[in-house]
Amino acid sequence: MPDPIRERLTGLRRDLHRYPEPGWCEFWTTARLVEEVERIGVDELAVGPEAYDPEDRMAIPPEDRIEEWFERARERGVDDDLLTTMAGGNTGAVAVLDRGDGPAVGLRVDIDGLFIEESGEPGHLPADEEFRSETGETMHACGHDAHVTWGLATLEAIAESDFSGRLVVFFQPAEEVSGGGHPMAESPYCADLDYLFAVHVGLDHPTGEVVAGIQKPLAMCHVDVNIRGTSAHAGKAPEEGNNAIHALGTAIESVYGIPRHSEGMTRVNVGRVEGGTASNVIAEHVDAVAEARGETTEVMEYAKSELIHRFETAAELHGCEADATVESESPRADSDPELAEVVAQTAEGVDGVDTVLPAADFGASEDATFLMNRVQADGGLATYLVVGTDHPTSHHTPTFDVDERSLDHGVDLLTESILAVAEDGP
Amino acid sequence: MPDPIRERLTGLRRDLHRYPEPGWCEFWTTARLVEEVERIGVDELAVGPEAYDPEDRMAIPPEDRIEEWFERARERGVDDDLLTTMAGGNTGAVAVLDRGDGPAVGLRVDIDGLFIEESGEPGHLPADEEFRSETGETMHACGHDAHVTWGLATLEAIAESDFSGRLVVFFQPAEEVSGGGHPMAESPYCADLDYLFAVHVGLDHPTGEVVAGIQKPLAMCHVDVNIRGTSAHAGKAPEEGNNAIHALGTAIESVYGIPRHSEGMTRVNVGRVEGGTASNVIAEHVDAVAEARGETTEVMEYAKSELIHRFETAAELHGCEADATVESESPRADSDPELAEVVAQTAEGVDGVDTVLPAADFGASEDATFLMNRVQADGGLATYLVVGTDHPTSHHTPTFDVDERSLDHGVDLLTESILAVAEDGP
């Protein structure tokens, strides 16, 4: 890849890295990518509600958070018209190239950041080279800055190629909370695609390694739980309370004890708890944030219903009530081996790629599965591929980083794979 | 009681009610009472570090909270010199009358408010008559505004009487967090008192009822706990985490199961929990606020050490570590029947008092017990008395209020009791 392009990729990625926004709050990020898409020139560009039905969104954050990031974006100079389009948290975009006969090909990248404060320690490259997150509270700690870069650079490369067919690039918001996959999958832009490529960076695969088709992403759901009891003076009348914190304790113990399932792996977690007021008050209220996963969608449903049952019954045991709300969920979807094979063969020819794995397990979850299931239901083929990167620490940690050499690899692999299916079919 | 005095008492109480400050942040409240003490005229007035050794303070809040209320007090017009004296959270004061031969008599009142947002609903007198808390977050929901009023009005009444002896009035900060009793008890002002009266309003006793000597306040401790584990991705590598929230669940279950004690009642509570970040992360950190009480100091010590042991061992069970810090504690102390008898006899003659109980159990805790134990250890007598009031709802609720008729009762009862011991001895 010529150096100027590499520099541009790196520059774009670092620009995005400096300003990570959480799910459904990617106002500036969307504006930034829209700017690039317009520069490239496409046949169709749909932003927010133009790209999907806002009613289909999941895991929408509290209004005040949306408002706060909306205002931050305005202060950062985002165009008012664009902001108006995205008002209420309708971020993300879809870009389309329509270039004559040929298959309809989708490419899905996600654009959101995480609530992790990025490391400022020496040795952390973004700190050393001064492109660390400027927000003070959020971080691109899962590499979505690289994903957006890939989406834009691949779009540009295809636009400049002799590609014949239709290319739809999904810049999806809110992947980290499994919130954006569903509306994108329900969108008309996702209908009748012949091929879909979803892509992730890293995932413990080193620079130079490619996984052609991920198997077994876990189906997942996020559940918010609210336990309400009755407060009382802990010294004077403990029997008059209905102790929401005690109910939480019983629920935590019970939830991790959900029986394993013979049909496949399960995962359960209570990841956040907060409640009560003071040491001398029986707690009236507790909030908890939990999740369940399963090797199949059915096994996830089992774990989800057990999780809710256990929270509700633990609350009842202590005279409290628990309301559990499924904030979002994502199904399981597997990569089609035929399409993965195209990726694998293409990868052999990509400069810098030295190892190609036909398949690998995932272990985590992804709401790209909504789009994959949609494409497969419509008769198309889908694969979820990984472009390795030497990341110094795990995803979702304050010192996560992307080896920028993998920026090239991803653009080349995606571009060539899209051209391959357009020309030959799998 | 003449109407003008009653009006002045009511006005003073309402003034204090409008601006409740939390423990060790009573900058304005101290300034307001100092203003009254100076108007009355006393032989000695010691503010903050002049009254006690700051090192003896317990349950000191975080610096930023102290700073915030310090600035608020400055904005509310508190004198800079006085503020400087109290800097760092050294609030409260001691006022002394030295009037010739006679016994040394102590009167202890507490001055702090609570983090409860006061009701603005019609029917709540402070809302209807416009003396509701103006802070937006704190409230005199335990009647300490009445206590300060009693302390000042009794000081004034004794100053104007023919009292012979020494009267020491303790305006103690931070009772709600058991933080101020210990330094006041260790103060030279508390040495060698012949008598000590501590007083509370209400406690479910109606207007017109007096309890001459409370028995069995529970010994208590506040414990802050910090559980540290190891975070991990809840889907990809659950076995790599050391789950602080799971440890919390085990600890909660265990703490409430501390065995009852044959030597007396115990109480345990976990009143506040907060920790973890997101549903897909094994929690690395959790904070909990707990307490233990006991019918005797020894039984409280038993419950406290069990509570700490259980938090630590529950953490260990999940590969975590727990640090437990005893933020504050208060011992048990009982009222001396001889001194309670003086109060009981005096109460019979107080206008508006129709029921006198020689003694009653308490059920809760109080750090006046530090002062009582000190006085009793020095050979003096102490009693903790209650002046009833018709409070519409429980202490520590947003609609708690004091029946202002009991302001008179308290002043009369305290004044006459002090005069009685000064003249006759018990």
Place this chain on the structure above:
Amino acid sequence: MPDPIRERLTGLRRDLHRYPEPGWCEFWTTARLVEEVERIGVDELAVGPEAYDPEDRMAIPPEDRIEEWFERARERGVDDDLLTTMAGGNTGAVAVLDRGDGPAVGLRVDIDGLFIEESGEPGHLPADEEFRSETGETMHACGHDAHVTWGLATLEAIAESDFSGRLVVFFQPAEEVSGGGHPMAESPYCADLDYLFAVHVGLDHPTGEVVAGIQKPLAMCHVDVNIRGTSAHAGKAPEEGNNAIHALGTAIESVYGIPRHSEGMTRVNVGRVEGGTASNVIAEHVDAVAEARGETTEVMEYAKSELIHRFETAAELHGCEADATVESESPRADSDPELAEVVAQTAEGVDGVDTVLPAADFGASEDATFLMNRVQADGGLATYLVVGTDHPTSHHTPTFDVDERSLDHGVDLLTESILAVAEDGP
């Protein structure tokens, strides 16, 4: 006391000690005491169903246990007619002296042993002097052998005195399981008594010490719980089970966490658990034996209903069902101070008694409270007194023993107290 009498007392106690029988199985013990009562000569002797309504019995053991001890008694030579009277577990007796005008006085002693294997170690007096339990599985580890001896010897002493009035001696079965107090209290023999003395040996009071009236026995209930789930192969299909052992774990944790009560002490315990079959089977069935106590009958009722609620809800949490059966219960009853005063004054004159406590707390429970409540409800006075004894180890341990010097003390104290109320009234 003349030596021959002391020897007879000791011999009788040792005879009883050799053959302890569990509750409602005291066939031989009843026969042995009936033999003594007949030797003494009384005006009325009622055995088993002649003394109470069998329907009023509580905590009746399984039929096969009753049958086993019935057969053992037959083999030990108990008379067939007497056995027939007691068939089905209707043990115990009431003996009455009717001696002209005067008050009706009750004396209640209990007669059952415990399922504890008695120590055979040197140094344990019953082992050294060869009157250790011969049953191999039961033991008079709570001193009821002394109680029966006191009942008989006091009956004899009163019979030989110039007592005027009515003396009713209750030889009550099944105290250890709170099963016999209720039917005895409901019996016509318990109606309209003017005075009732209930008595216990030891209870941590040494030889020579007497407690004239016990206060605050805890109200108590025994609850049997049966948890039923669904078994499944723990390896092949864990999700198909409804795990009764897991439900038990949740229930145990929850039961000990029943909130303390502001109206008085509570106690809860799960004292026996058994269930499941093998390590590779999800347990289908578990049995648990639990109890709840309270400082008042109301507080015990609170703890009892919470205990049952928690077992049921813990079962539900794991998809199981729990059946809880209240096997027996006993209320609280306090000693009347007037009658305790008679005992205290009498005790001053008893040879060998050197310390007299007017009252003491109990800490445990006793179903003599049924009889006390009955007598008090009928307008009479009741006291529960303790005759101290140097017991080497705690009650209910394999090396418990009674200091036989206290046999005299008890007979003298009871006899003289009965004569005192008969002559003077309290």
Place this chain on the structure above:
Amino acid sequence: MPDPIRERLTGLRRDLHRYPEPGWCEFWTTARLVEEVERIGVDELAVGPEAYDPEDRMAIPPEDRIEEWFERARERGVDDDLLTTMAGGNTGAVAVLDRGDGPAVGLRVDIDGLFIEESGEPGHLPADEEFRSETGETMHACGHDAHVTWGLATLEAIAESDFSGRLVVFFQPAEEVSGGGHPMAESPYCADLDYLFAVHVGLDHPTGEVVAGIQKPLAMCHVDVNIRGTSAHAGKAPEEGNNAIHALGTAIESVYGIPRHSEGMTRVNVGRVEGGTASNVIAEHVDAVAEARGETTEVMEYAKSELIHRFETAAELHGCEADATVESESPRADSDPELAEVVAQTAEGVDGVDTVLPAADFGASEDATFLMNRVQADGGLATYLVVGTDHPTSHHTPTFDVDERSLDHGVDLLTESILAVAEDGP
């Protein structure tokens, strides 16, 4: 298969079915199979300690159980010399045919029954046709009676064939408790085998179906746990106890909450609990029987060490001590596809077999894996095959039964597979 042979197979299986013996107590069963082996005539026959080192045995039952079944066997007429050889629970046997050049082939069958009381209901064939278990407490509820029959009939068929090579038939005791696989694997008879066939009946595969090579048996361990605390009176001194039942509750909750593992499935179970004495005694002692499994031996080791850690720490939390003993364990071993292929091809030609699955998952555990690992470590090939049978209810239930048509299938399949590897090699 000729009818007389079928009749003999059926008769032998029913004979074995009538008298199931638990692990390491198969005295009569061993004698019965030795009788058959001797009738057939072999080159070598090793019984008990002649076949393996008794020190290598795992999960040895209590001495009194061994003694009881030893005496039962004597009463059932087992020869004294044979009994002497097996004294102390050294049951089982190995039979060897040495027939000239050719590969060394192993066949492993297991011989023990289960502690399940067999159904006597009409409709249960063994009840209807009068070959139900006569022991009153044990049952061949997993089909090991069919396994022994297969082992003997295959031995006989090979003996009568022109087989050239060495055939070693392992009649292994104590499979149900994972106790006999280890000593058999360590035995010299298991050294240097070229091929090993292990076989099971049923496992939810119907009559006519064969699985040529089972994959993914779970590695497993049995753990016995003994929790020791301090007893105390639950009413009088609850704080003096160290509550073994409370510790059990905490342990149960914790054990089921062992984090899932990213490297493969885990299973945990507490299958049996027993402890405590009475409702009013804080329990001093509890026993629990638990197990852990893992998709790999490493994952099982993880679950095992967590299980032990959690029992120990839960005990510590309640002031108790827990001793955990690993009674037995079995590793994971996978069938070699090359050898499974031989079985699959052979199965195609077996009369009555209509479905051949090349592989299937197992879900449960098996200590045949010890022998498989040994053979594979020595350079040989091993497979674990299943011969389907229409079993009316699940394995390990009182109405389990084997469709006797599968007796033929197993003998034919095993015989022909052995001949196939002897002639051609895989």
